[in-house]
Amino acid sequence: MDIPRKKKTSPKKYILSAVAVGAVVMTTVGLSRLKPAAPSVDRAIIYSMPVERGTLVRKVRGPGTLVPENIFIVSAVTSGRVDRKHVEPGTVVDETTELVTLSNPDVMLQLLTAEQQHAASLSTLAQMETDLEAQRLQFVSVVASSRTQKAAAQRVLELQQRLIREDLATQAELDAAQEAFDEATTRLETDEARLENLTESIPGRLARQGQEVARLEDIVAVRRQRQESMRVFAPREGVLQSLALEEGQWILEGSQLARVVQPGRLKAVLRIPEVQARDVVLGQVAVIDTRSDTIVGRVVRIDPAATNGSVGIDVSLPDDLPRSARPDLTVEGIVEIERLDDVLYTGRPAFGQANSNVGLFKIVPNANEAVRVTVRLGVSSVQEIQVIDGLAVGDTVILSDMAQWDNVDRVRLR
Numbered sequence: 001m002d003i004p005r006k007k008k009t010s011p012k013k014y015i016l017s018a019v020a021v022g023a024v025v026m027t028t029v030g031l032s033r034l035k036p037a038a039p040s041v042d043r044a045i046i047y048s049m050p051v052e053r054g055t056l057v058r059k060v061r062g063p064g065t066l067v068p069e070n071i072f073i074v075s076a077v078t079s080g081r082v083d084r085k086h087v088e089p090g091t092v093v094d095e096t097t098e099l100v101t102l103s104n105p106d107v108m109l110q111l112l113t114a115e116q117q118h119a120a121s122l123s124t125l126a127q128m129e130t131d132l133e134a135q136r137l138q139f140v141s142v143v144a145s146s147r148t149q150k151a152a153a154q155r156v157l158e159l160q161q162r163l164i165r166e167d168l169a170t171q172a173e174l175d176a177a178q179e180a181f182d183e184a185t186t187r188l189e190t191d192e193a194r195l196e197n198l199t200e201s202i203p204g205r206l207a208r209q210g211q212e213v214a215r216l217e218d219i220v221a222v223r224r225q226r227q228e229s230m231r232v233f234a235p236r237e238g239v240l241q242s243l244a245l246e247e248g249q250w251i252l253e254g255s256q257l258a259r260v261v262q263p264g265r266l267k268a269v270l271r272i273p274e275v276q277a278r279d280v281v282l283g284q285v286a287v288i289d290t291r292s293d294t295i296v297g298r299v300v301r302i303d304p305a306a307t308n309g310s311v312g313i314d315v316s317l318p319d320d321l322p323r324s325a326r327p328d329l330t331v332e333g334i335v336e337i338e339r340l341d342d343v344l345y346t347g348r349p350a351f352g353q354a355n356s357n358v359g360l361f362k363i364v365p366n367a368n369e370a371v372r373v374t375v376r377l378g379v380s381s382v383q384e385i386q387v388i389d390g391l392a393v394g395d396t397v398i399l400s401d402m403a404q405w406d407n408v409d410r411v412r413l414r
Contacts, residue, residue: 038369039405040412047400048363049347051391056345058337059382060280062310064270066290066317066329068261072236077229079253080104082245089243093234099258100245102230111223118216125209132202139195146191150184157181238262241327266325268297268315270333277302277311279337286315286335293322299335334382343378344387350401354380361398361411362391370398372409 080102087099160177163169234240241259251257268288272280280302288295301314315333317325352358356377361370375397378386391397405411 038410038412039408040414041370041402041405043413045400046398046402046413047347048396048398051344051346051387051393051395051397053342053344053393056340056343056379056384056386057381058279058340058379059334060272060276060337061332061334061382062270062272062276062313064268064288064313064315064331064333066266066288066325066327066331067269068241068263068327069265069267070236070238070262071241072234072238072260073256074099074232074235074258074260076102076232076251076253076255076257078102078104078107078226080107080230080251082247082249082251085243085245085247087240087243089240091240092238093240093260094237095234097234099232099234099240099243102232102251104230107223107227107230111220111227114216114220114223118213118220121209121213121216125206125213128209129206132198132205136195136198136202139191139198143188143191143195146184146188150181150188153177153181153184232257234258234260236260236262261327263327265319266317266321266327267300268295268317268331268333270313270315270335271310272313272335274306274309274311277306277313280311280313280335284335284337286313286333288315288317289332289334290322290324290329291331292324295321295325337381340379340386344391344393345384346387346391346397347399348380348383348385349397349399351403352377352385354378354385359406360391361402361405363396363398363413368413370411370413 081104083101083103085100087093087097091097093099157174157177157180160169160174164171164174238260239262241261243258245251245257268286270286280299282299282302284299286297286299288297295317297315297317299313300316303312305311313333313335315335349358349360352360352375354377358375358377359372360375362373363370373390375390376388378388380386402411
């Protein structure tokens, strides 16, 4: 009887299986520990600059316009209708140039009324002078009569006094003469006092009426000036910049009629962002770019308050200006704040602010990659910014916007 034999298992088979399983495990662990591949960035789309040491000129930039230093606004003294325009903008004018003629019947009526009142006040003054002089002369006559009556009463009294001493008159006659004399004396004193009061009051009464005449005369002068202002002349020699009126148009009192400028003297009015304007002070140098020329000036005025996020800066310009400079020309100005010697600086990054810590990609020398480093920035200028820590001279950093790679510390440059 045949007995079946058991097959023997070879140990080599188990060894190979264990090796295969181990290899798979090690491969899995190794792959899990591998860092993700660095994203690639096209060199053509990035902007980079090296870090340098030297003098950093702090500047601030802002747009602006050229405006005349001397601008004269011509306003309507009174309301009126535009009868005629005599000149057009761009005309050279002086004090004898009539710009526009207005008309208003009410102004003429007011002048006629004021003149009538003034004439009446003059007539009243003249009549008052005549009446007061007549009253004074009348009182002079009364005083003279009273003085004559007193003298006559005095002679009668003296006569009665002699007669009574010679027993030729009675006491009653002497008393009557004394009473007549006393009455004449009182009447004379009263008339003299009335004359004196009248004489002293005449200048004051005439002065008050004279003040009324002067007041009405001033009113006439004002009314006449308003009437004459209906013919509008240029205030100064210059160029008529604007005259936005149409014949037949009604103009309200105080409305702007025209602008006359003196184009030989211009200044630049810049609008500096309020964050940067805090470092601007009077006297700083400013360079004005007219797109075809540059003009060097100095800051002469700073607005005390910001408007719409910017501060107005006035820059005085030299008398000798290039031909490209003209009123209302749009320009760009750069104000030099200060100079910092022997400092590290590089170009301003797209997202970095002054006096802050930012992450910048530094290009690795002799390698097609850039790594993120933390950089401490200092003061900034228009195009440069100070580097306080994190970079050294010769390092090249990427300044363009790298926000889409904020989650990585390394990029590959292709």
